[in-house]
Amino acid sequence: MVRVDGTEGRGAYRQVGSQLVHYSTQEGLVNNFVRAFLQGRDGSVWIATDEGVSRWRLKGITQLSNARWAVHFSTRSILEDRNGDIWMAPTEV
DSSP states (O other): OEEEEEOBSSOEEEEETTEEEEEOGGGTOSOSBEEEEEEOTTSOEEEEEBTEEEEEETTEEEEEEGGGTOSSSBOOEEEEOTTSOEEEESSOO
16 A cells, blocks of 8 residues: 655655655655645656646656746646546645
8 A cells, every 4th residue: 555645844755565755855846835646547646736746756756847837836736637638726626
């Protein structure tokens, strides 16, 4: 079982068995204030934060900064549609 939790300003934690792994800006998150998670069909985990979205995969973290596409500081909602497209919004949907 894999469990992922967010914290208010402390990034995210991933639990695999009894091991707890911490992810923060030092490990590649856009921001440490986590607002939402989405597990994609491909097994990646999308992490919505203040300042952008991070995509976690076994090979590493990819950053999507809000500065390039969002009109609001914080991404609060994220979902995957039936076509596999990822939707992001600045407020809860």
